[in-house]
Amino acid sequence: MVSALSDMRLWSRALATDALLKPAVWAEPTKNPIPFVFTRNYNGPGKWRYGLGFVESGGFIGGEGSFAGYESTTMYSPTLRTAIEVVSTKNPNAITPPPAFQALATAVYGTGLGFGLTPEQALAPTFIGAAGVPDARLKQ
16 A cells, blocks of 8 residues: 555554544454564563554554555554654665654653663664664664
8 A cells, every 4th residue: 555644644543543443343353452562672671562454552542554665554553633744765774754753753742651661772773674684783
């Protein structure tokens, strides 16, 4: 699927506010979201929970995706009535979209969102690349 940022904003808001699915249908995927960690430290040290087809962090609900060379995270907070979208190119030793989203939300709304990380941790490079070999700069 190809979409624009405005499409993703509308999708994340609809998903998080019961506008996309009927409440009885939405109840099933949100019943028991589980804590999880992306492979290769992609999402950094923050707290993430995975439900059926969505992710949740700090009260924000949405998803992430990628396409050859690009990746994105789009999250919406029903409480804060805010959507945050991060799109980037795939680069080793980079801050990936999930923690970049957390850093942006923390910069705007403060550290009490429940992400389980500091702004400094959110802004540290997280993705070590496809080869799985960290760059020497990550050890400094």
